[in-house]
Amino acid sequence: MESFLHILFTWLHLLGVALWVGPQVFLAVAWGPASRQITDFPQRVAAMRTITRRFGYLGGFGLLLIIAAGTYLIVTWREYYAIPADAEFTSLRFGVWFIIKMNVLIVMLVLVALHMVWAGPRQLRLYEAKARGEQVDEAELRRERAVSMTLSIAGLLLTLAIMVMGVMIGTGTWSFQEA
Numbered sequence: 215m216e217s218f219l220h221i222l223f224t225w226l227h228l229l230g231v232a233l234w235v236g237p238q239v240f241l242a243v244a245w246g247p248a249s250r251q252i253t254d255f256p257q258r259v260a261a262m263r264t265i266t267r268r269f270g271y272l273g274g275f276g277l278l279l280i281i282a283a284g285t286y287l288i289v290t291w292r293e294y295y296a297i298p299a300d301a302e303f304t305s306l307r308f309g310v311w312f313i314i315k316m317n318v319l320i321v322m323l324v325l326v327a328l329h330m331v332w333a334g335p336r337q338l339r340l341y342e343a344k345a346r347g348e349q350v351d352e353a354e355l356r357r358e359r360a361v362s363m364t365l366s367i368a369g370l371l372l373t374l375a376i377m378v379m380g381v382m383i384g385t386g387t388w389s390f391q392e393a
């Protein structure tokens with residue numbers, strides 16, 4: 215039963231990672247060129263709003279799965295791997311790298327939050343003003359776009375780094391050695 219639950223929650227953890235990372239890559243690789251084919255600007259901006267909102271739902275659900283399943287994996291970790299109660303968490307590479315992973319996760323979440331509540335909406339507001347035919351400062355639009363892109367690329371790179379750390383701690387032959 216214990217193994218079954220471990221497999222189930224590892225799968226949920228990885229499913230969350232797929233839902234979190236997949237749309238980010240897709241948005242960067244496919245949405246850019248596809249959106250430029252929509253020549254009607256107001257229509258392009260409307261599509262942009264829909265796709266970023268749906269992306270938020272999907273990625274947000276992925277992140278919830280990651281955190282819920284990850285919490286199960288860490289809470290049951292000692293029992294599952296039969297680590298003696300007197301072995302300090304940070305005496306093993308597992309503990310040290312888990313803590314590093316959580317710190318990088320916090321930085322990543324801050325970048326994502328900045329993108330979601332600040333840079334993204336500001337950029338979209340400027341695009342929507344332009345779509346309504348209002349006068350928009352093109353230099354400001356370029357600046358907002360650069361900020362928003364930098365935040366998303368940095369967030370994605372940190373997520374990829376967190377995945378590496380996850381695999382590191384998941385590799386018992388390496389992670390159960392003394393730190």
Ligand code: HEM
Pocket residue numbers: 224227231280281284285287288291319373376377378379380381382383384385
């Ligand atoms: C964006 C955030 C995260 C990503 C991309 C991520 C990714 C991964 C990956 C790829 C693995 C390797 C799975 C395997 O090979 O078995 C893993 C393992 C693990 N993750 Fe995460 N993770 C994230 C967040 C979290 C959080 C928030 C927690 C805890 C609250 C957590 C706890 C764990 C644990 C304990 C393992 C080791 C499972 C085991 O093999 O026993 N992770 N993670």
